Amino acid sequence: MADRKEKTFRFVIVGGGIAGVTCVEQLSSQIPSADVALITAGPHIKAVTNYKQVSKTLEEFDVEERPSSVLVEKFPNLTVIHSAVKSLDTQSHSVETADGRVFGYEKLCICGGGTPKLLTWDNPYVLGIRDTDSAQHLQKQLSSAKRIVVVGNGGIALELVYEVEGCEVIWAVKDKAIGNTFFDAGAAQFLIPSLEVDKPGKAAPCKRPRYTTEELGPGASQTFTADKNARRHGSGPTEAGSALGPDWHEGIVLRGAEQLSRRVSLEYQCEVEKIFTSAALLNSPQQTLRPENEGSWPVYVKLTNGKTFGCDFVVSATGVVPNTEPFLHGNNFALADDGGLQVDDHMMTSEPDVYAAGDVCTACWEHSALWQQMRLWTQARQMGWYAGRCMAAHVLSEPIELDFCFELFSHITKFFNYKVVLLGKFNGQGLGPDHELLLRCTKGQEYVKVVLSGGRMVGAVLIGETDLEETFENLILNQMDLTPYREELLNPNIDIEDYFD
DSSP: OGGGEEEEEEEEEEOOSHHHHHHHHHHHHHOTTSOEEEEESSSEEEEEEEEEEOSSSOEEEEEEEEETHHHHHHOTTEEEEESOEEEEETTTTEEEETTSOEEEEEEEEEOOOEEEOOSOSSOTTEEEOOSHHHHHHHHHHHTTOSEEEEEOOSHHHHHHHHHOBSSEEEEEOSSSSTTTTTOOHHHHHHHGGGGSSSOOOOOOOEEESOOOOOOOOTTOEEEEETTTOOEEEESSOOOOOOOOOTTGGGGSOOBOSSSOSOEEEEEOSOOEEEEEEHHHHHTOOOGGGOOSSSSOOSEEEEETTSOEEEESEEEEOOOEEEOOHHHHTTSOOOBOTTSOEEEOTTSBOSSTTEEEOGGGEEEOSOOOTBOOOOOOHHHHHHHHHHHHHHHHHHHTTOOOOOOGGGTBOEEEEEETTEEEEEEESTTOTTOTTOOEEEEEEETTTEEEEEEEETTEEEEEEEESSOOOHHHHHHHHHHTOBOGGGGGGTTOTTSOHHHHTO
């Protein structure tokens, strides 16, 4: 491959997503004279816009899809190569693209993102949502749909179920509560009423150090109907009725063919056992395949709780796996248990002069006690930015330390139209039984959870306009002993910001 090199660049970045584009911007800003190449399969790139540093570690931004020419106009040193990567030869420092061209590099950064974990790849009735094209395809399919089945419990599933109108949604989650990646059962119960149009009235804040939640058993279901405001618990059948950026759904119309506003039926602690056509259903001798509802549908989904639902199509929103496949053959990359390319605290892989950032990689340095990797947009931007800094520092023979953004996990997003802030070990990750939860909940307005370990704040979940994120971030970073203030920490009558000023 080496003797076919068309051109050798000082820096080559693979992937036009957030991590790749941020890496390009950082490199081009730090070393404007360096030849930089961005290899991306599509004509558009994902650009960070309206960036705002909310606090020391919290940041907010929008993601916009823009023509790659916007980057070239901004950075004259940049060459954009529109092709997918076919193969990588780390020994000869060369990359071959799908159209047969070969490019050399001095330093390479792999930002290949993630690949959706589809339930099945060969069924036209199973849709994944990863990019703008797939989101637009979903919009088109949804316009004539009366019922869909959504499988998954992550960010895409949460946003989709809330946004879809005019179509019944059967939502299958493998966990005991919705949003298990981000929330505990208490936060899930706070959000659930948002699936009904009639919002509950304001209630007085309740402050209590510990709480219990009603736990639905395997096979249990809940139905939320916007029109009738009907709500039901039970273990029997229910009656008939991302990669994208944050707010990916705002540019498309997610409306089905029905007149109803929203009808969501939740099936807890179950996964998909089988997907089959109406013909297969009719020919099945097993009574267990009888659908839960009347009518004829193009596709049927059998869940592990024994229920079968007919629908117009299935949305597979079960997360992503690192997109490492084009880069592994013939090379000796060390892979993490989750399949990502292992990177050290300078974002370097096990292959010389090869870095990685975003969903494709796994952070394998010794993490801060308050940080964990989650494949989110904020971390893709941070990793891409930091990888660009590291690559530039190594070329310039300058020292570089791990960036402060990896000191404390922090993420701002929006679910069910509520602002959501996650800080540190927000779900008590890895803390064992020796931690305590403090909770303040105002129904329909806010949900505040604090995680304490040894009297010190180590995590928090803030849902709603709480204005507590900066204060809590400081308390977590400072590791102040809060034992004397424990009873007042979530007292709504105390201005906690002034209290610790």
